[in-house]
Amino acid sequence: LSGRGDLYTNHWAVRIAGGAQQADRIAAKYGFRNLGQIGSLEDQYHFHHSRVVRRTAFSLKGLHSFIHMDPKVDWAQQQVVKTRVKR
């Protein structure tokens, strides 16, 4: 990974109020699968989109991108791979 910019994955962090069912509905609407709440962070959900390529050097656009504009979505972030080295 060294020497290059961000690497985008097909995972999203999404904050949606209204509970898990609401999150499921919104996930399905844009082709995501809701993998559940992120630990104990309230209203923060882990979405996965199997039709977006797993790793790309840029953020692919498509139907799924509209989730960022959904009024019920407070916040959404496509996950990038972080380089972590062992000490």
Add this chain to the structure above:
Amino acid sequence: HASFSDPNAIHFNDPKWSNMWYIHCNNKNSRCRSEMNILAAWQRGYTGKNVVVTILDDGIERNHPDLAQNYDPVASYDVNGNDHDPTPRYDTRSENIHGTRCAGEVAAAANNSHCIVGIAYNAHIGGIRMLDGDVTDIVEAKSLGIRPDYIHIYSASWGPKDDGKTVDGPGLLTKQAFEQGIRKGRKGLGSIFVWASGNGGRQGDHCSCDGYTSSIYTISISSTTENGNKPWYLEVCSSIMATTYSSGEYNERRIVTTDARQRCTDAHTGTSVSAPIVAGIIALALEANRLLTWRDVQHLVVKTSRPVHLKAEDWKTNAAGHRVSHHYGFGLVDADAMVLEATKWRTVPPQHTCSQIAELHTRHIFAGQSLNSSLTTSGCSGDTEQHVGYLEHVVAKVLIVHPRRGDLEMNLISPSGTRSQLLAKRVYDSSNEGFRNWEFMTVHFWGERPEGMWTLEIIDSPSKLRNPEVLANLKEWTIILYGTSQNPQQHYSAQQSQSRMLVVPSPELILEEPEVQEEEEEEKEEEEYTGLCHSECGDQGCDGPDADHCLNCAHFSLGSLKSGRTCVSHCPPGHYGDIVSHRCKRCYKGCDQCVGRSAGDCLSCQRGLYLNTLNSSCINTCPLGHFADEDQRQCLKCHETCTMCLRYADRCTSCSEGYSLAGMTCVPECTNGTFFHLEEMTCSPCHSSCRTCTGLGKEDCIQCAKGYLQQEWRCVQTCASGYYAGEAAGLPHKICHRCEDNCLCCSGPGPTCTKCKAGYSLISRTCIVNASCNNADEVFCEMVKSNRLCERTFYSQFCCRTCLMNG
């Protein structure tokens, strides 16, 4: 149990015990390096019992002979594989050995003839596998948020690249996970995060650019070599709190630990070694005092760590008297001092936060020059909620635009004149991003008073030619002061004097034996005095008006001829009135009030000692089943459910037969299928799906009842669609494992799907999206078919289904 009376006599039968030079001095022909005092802490009986530590890394070999005994599945998870088994992925290049090496340092079992002895060799050890895959903000946040009410200490020995040009740290979710862990973890006491300070084996970096070690929520640990030298790999920075031994030059001894594939190794190096050592030491301290908050632990580290023989040119004493360095923080950790202080610790006053934005007069930073920006603060003394009177962490949040970030050095100078380097030049960093509200944290001002002028000094010294027209600009900087409004030192000193009393260097010096002195006295005659005598004088009159002129005493005489004798109505503390001789005689040493001179005649004890009601003697440590009551200075019995308690009868640290510890309360050991309901104080039944549980709800199962399987955090009778039932190592019940993506029914891992989700077709037991792709032309499909690409999920999106269906 080995006999602890003579530390050098301790010997465990673990094959590498003799190599553990950093714990004992058994190896007579080389220098003793046991200043971390781990053995002394064991000698006090602290080995990490009932404390839970987990390692965030690339997995943990839970069946390693030295880890299996202490392995705790409830403190483990595989975030990369999304299941409960953190066993590392084995590959030819042995990439995933790091977590197992860290785990051994913390809790390798003792005296089991395998490998080594962990620092907390009776602690629970778990592993969170999260480095062996794409590490994202979600992965880190999930890892840090696993079972915060069960796991006490999270240890991490990884971080951003150390290439000297990266500035990176926790993402938004991970920051939230830190804050949540601090606020709610350990039932409100705060999770403990221990982090290896920012080395990584390359040069030219500065660990202030590692956002994990620069967080106030993490305890950043540095390394020194056996001889107290700076290891070649070490990065310096102002957020380092303490140091442990680690590997050094080829001729210096190394740390030994467990290795993957059930082996041992001394190849574990760098600060990756140091974080787990401190995690183990904190486990000992938590065993000594369960009530320590996350800030108490940091105060303990600051108070007990010290420079010893660590060599650094930048050691300085801050205005609160703490010795501190950018290399080693407050110095080498001291396990014995930690557990001793922990037993007497009183929670520090609440944390206050006071922040202030600097008013900028000049903003430009000219190449080759420096810019100073100062601000004056009262420490928010006007607001009782924010007032910081005594500092803990100080953060400078800086927004700088700069054409070549690596040319910058920054220092922060406190009102007391202490200087802390927040950033050093980084010659490899040619980024033009500047610093966007990056938070530089320092612990160098710990204990100082914040009132006065703070100065941020920015030095710009180009390492290459730069375009002079592109100016650097300090846009904004904010100082954030963390600390307490009251002086935690007073809190310390109260204990300090106690501890000094508790540890009396030579009893003879302070308390003489009374009989010996007094028998030597002779009385002398005085010349005639005719005035009134003191009221305490007896019937033989006096030769002066004061009580020390009496010829005999109405009540008692105090003192000796040599030191001067006087008459008193009653004897002072440490003495009792002997009715026969009418003299104040000393009590037995340590007694404050007594009825006689023998050890069993004490009625109350001097400060720091406690009356053992069993034999009326004064002792500094109460017998088993008793606690030291500070007010009455007596050893009082623990609650009958406790075998050991702390400060109060019902603050238990170990329980009687039939009871188990819940927090610091001993609750009846409930039989399987029940749990102790704290509010109702009875054993209440678990949910029918649980075999053991921590509460009423379906999510509170620890183990599932017979006939149930664990799915995510619940127990179910049958796995939901998309899951298959499989074995779970270390658990008495099966677990529902997730089928492959888009699969509704499968029989096991990998391509075993028997039914797909809508919109997918089953092809060679894997689910392929069946979207028709009307733009696939014959040639393309032929290519796909001839190369059998359809069998690889990645290409399945090229509409293989259509091609196949068309034969």
